[in-house]
Amino acid sequence: MYCDLHKDNYKMFCLKKKLWSSLVKHSGYCAIKYEGQEYSYSTLLVMAERLSISLRCNGLSQNHKLLICTSNPLFHCVGVIFSVLSGIPYVPIDYSLPRSRINTIIGSLGEHVVACTDSGTSGKFTQEGISISNMSQVFEIAEKKILASIQPFEDYNSELQYILFTSGSTGAPKGASIFCDGFNNLLQWYHDLISPTTESKCMVVSSLCFDLTQKNLFIALTSGSRLIFMNDLIFEPAVIAEQIDEEDIDWINCAPSAFYLIADEGQQSQLSSLRQVVLGGESINPKKIRTYRKLGLNCQFINSYGPTECTDVVMYHILEDIDYERDYIPLGKSIDNTQFELDKSHFSGKNTGELILKGICVGNGYINNSEQTAKSFFVDMDQIKSYRTGDLVKLESNGCLKFISRKDDQIKLHGYRIELGEVEANLNLCEYINMSVVKLGHEELIAYIQPISGCDNWDDKIHITKIKLQLAKQLPSYSLPSRYIVLEQFPLNRNGKIDRKSPLLSTHEQSDQSGSLEHFNKVTPKLIRTLLNTMSISTEGLSDHTPLKNYHISSLRMLKLYSILNQLTDSPPKLAELYGEVSINTLCSMIYTNPKSHFSIYCFTRGTQ
The missing domain is CATH 3.40.50.12780 (ANL, N-terminal domain)
Incomplete structure (x- = not known):
């Protein structure tokens, strides 16, 4: 004691x-x-x-x-x-x-x-x-x-x-x-x-x-x-x-x-x-x-x-x-x-x-x-x-307590306490999902999902969009996964339980895989979409006219987007406006009309050199 x-x-x-x-x-x-x-x-x-x-x-x-x-x-x-x-x-x-x-x-x-x-x-x-x-x-x-x-x-x-x-x-x-x-x-x-x-x-x-x-x-x-x-x-x-x-x-x-x-x-x-x-x-x-x-x-x-x-x-x-x-x-x-x-x-x-x-x-x-x-x-x-x-802690020789990790799957992301089991439980309530596993990646939540059996007409864009909309009605925005990875079958351990340590569910594997490099020197909707995607914000199933508020972007990612926009235009939208009716087309117009200077942007996925 x-x-x-x-x-x-x-x-x-x-x-x-x-x-x-x-x-x-x-x-x-x-x-x-x-x-x-x-x-x-x-x-x-x-x-x-x-x-x-x-x-x-x-x-x-x-x-x-x-x-x-x-x-x-x-x-x-x-x-x-x-x-x-x-x-x-x-x-x-x-x-x-x-x-x-x-x-x-x-x-x-x-x-x-x-x-x-x-x-x-x-x-x-x-x-x-x-x-x-x-x-x-x-x-x-x-x-x-x-x-x-x-x-x-x-x-x-x-x-x-x-x-x-x-x-x-x-x-x-x-x-x-x-x-x-x-x-x-x-x-x-x-x-x-x-x-x-x-x-x-x-x-x-x-x-x-x-x-x-x-x-x-x-x-x-x-x-x-x-x-x-x-x-x-x-x-x-x-x-x-x-x-x-x-x-x-x-x-x-x-x-x-x-x-x-x-x-x-x-x-x-x-x-x-x-x-x-x-x-x-x-x-x-x-x-x-x-x-x-x-x-x-x-x-x-x-x-x-x-x-x-x-x-x-x-x-x-x-x-x-x-x-x-x-x-x-x-x-x-x-x-x-x-x-x-x-x-x-x-x-x-x-x-x-x-x-x-x-x-x-x-x-x-x-x-x-x-x-x-x-x-x-x-x-x-x-x-x-x-x-x-x-919480797992270590008592150091100098008498200081050092935090090591969480004992269970409760994590803290950007200051918010999130129980991954709660996100999984709500995902599993979605009509298109058989099982799910949610893991913490690099400053993001990644959802691994297995569609229900017999879903022959599964379409990633359509069904994941529906899943996101349903999940947004149940959970606060900071608990929503940023990425969805569809698996035909989950790996199991000897006890017949999902093997959460399997390489198939490794967040490192996903973040280290090589990705494509794209170069932009003019403002287009594709630029904004690519920019959002590199920030782990999915744009699938949403048009260029859809307000950003419908993308279910977490507050921290919205802040990062706001910071980037300040580097691209002398008249960026206010942060409150990003939660309003601002769309991809709106952002294109803002940057094109009043650019901060000539710029060249390179967008690449994590893990590329």
């Missing part, structure tokens, strides 16, 4: 008390800035009070769970404030999720669910028995129902703070439920780390539904600090760099790959106000950080580690000069009240094992899913709550 000693003067953070105090004490301060509009702490409190009265007048009880699905961060913050002050656990849902996935989440929550939406998201909720409150309208209605005898907030005193849904290997998302005590413990650590004041500003560059986002919202709101949100909640690195500069942002918290894009797209001088950059969700590349520091970015970098099931962060490491010369960044030391040990029972290396987390950080398992909960959560011999992370 390993753990850090607790401070003698350790005092638990009390979110409910601190949030109420901050809303009252800092009533005149700006709490949120979004799309140029500022909202004060007083405004947030009044809106939360109105939401509370409206929900209670419509039968809110202590058994309810508050589902928040809105495209407006103001409404989202009002929802979580109400949740904390009323003692009702909240469930943040990404407004871009397919309706079918949202319905699956609602079904797994069971009875007593109330959904807070806005005018743009209310139409996604079609299940019977769920109470829906459109926050775009509720505030006017609430004013008419205010009664002198009604107190703004009633404490329902739930032991759960929130429920976050993650990928599930069975094909259905799992709702990780987090205790209030565990979240308060996290906030105490984060408050001591950030030391926010009324002058501090945090820019939220992650999804409102990410686990790492939650602590940033509350640390800012309990300290009188200011939250700045991305324009239209779209991750546009160059614009974010400008906002950091204009707003004098003090700290941000995001995945390393997201920060690299911001730093690479913007100018180093635009990031000079940053005091702290907290990175988490994937391994940090020390070389990238070393480069930024040499260019003058002298903020403090922190590596944070922890699963959603254990309140987001359980270990952290503040980077020092020696770390920039390493080939890895240590996971660091555990936060207070958190312990860990290594399960070495299935590993030959004496210092290598699966990381087991213990203590107050461990959540309450997956809501209404006892089978999946039993696989990862347990109580040890000392009656301490424990969680099997599935």
Whole structure:
């Protein structure tokens, strides 16, 4: 068992008390800035009070769970404030999720669910028995129902703070439920780390539904600090760099790959106000950080580690000069009240094992899913709550923990946690597929599929397009495979199971095969199509007039395309426009009309010299 000693003067953070105090004490301060509009702490409190009265007048009880699905961060913050002050656990849902996935989440929550939406998201909720409150309208209605005898907030005193849904290997998302005590413990650590004041500003560059986002919202709101949100909640690195500069942002918290894009797209001088950059969700590349520091970015970098099931962060490491010369960044030391040990029972290396987390950080398992909960959560011999992370780590001689890999097929791609089994389960539901295997290639997901028997009229272009459309209705865009490889038969091992280690399913074999080289010196639809294909974006079955939004391009690949377009034309489309009606023909016209300069482009597949 390993753990850090607790401070003698350790005092638990009390979110409910601190949030109420901050809303009252800092009533005149700006709490949120979004799309140029500022909202004060007083405004947030009044809106939360109105939401509370409206929900209670419509039968809110202590058994309810508050589902928040809105495209407006103001409404989202009002929802979580109400949740904390009323003692009702909240469930943040990404407004871009397919309706079918949202319905699956609602079904797994069971009875007593109330959904807070806005005018743009209310139409996604079609299940019977769920109470829906459109926050775009509720505030006017609430004013008419205010009664002198009604107190703004009633404490329902739930032991759960929130429920976050993650990928599930069975094909259905799992709702990780987090205790209030565990979240308060996290906030105490984060408050001591950030030391926010009324002058501090945090820019939220992650999804409102990410686990790492939650602590940033509350640390800012309990300290009188200011939250700045991305324009239209779209991750546009160059614009974010400008906002950091204009707003004098003090700290941000995001995945390393997201920060690299911001730093690479913007100018180093635009990031000079940053005091702290907290990175988490994937391994940090020390070389990238070393480069930024040499260019003058002298903020403090922190590596944070922890699963959603254990309140987001359980270990952290503040980077020092020696770390920039390493080939890895240590996971660091555990936060207070958190312990860990290594399960070495299935590993030959004496210092290598699966990381087991213990203590107050461990959540309450997956809501209404006892089978999946039993696989990862347990109580040890000392009656301490424990969680099997599935992460393989090595305890180095210097006492640092080094992340090695995932034990199962759960992976992280561009900061998103994806269970390959979930993607496979949804692929196997497609009417044209008999079996499937999904593997992680070079920064992409590759789907190996076997058509159903008797499908004599199989056509790659037609059927794969149909499969993509069906899968896009079930999974978020970051979980969608970029490439599809059709196999007549899967290799099997001695046990009759699919041999996932077979060379036939090797992603290296696919990426190393020689490819064709094409040269372009003028703008044509073929150029754009070839460019997209080299980025592992399939254009099969789609015309040159089809909007790019129908190609189901992941956000990171869209950012790479946006970056390339900036090198080809002086008038590139805005990133938000690429998610609109922009097509291949539109891009051709843009580049042809206003080219940056004479250019020559060579497109080749990976593996060619």
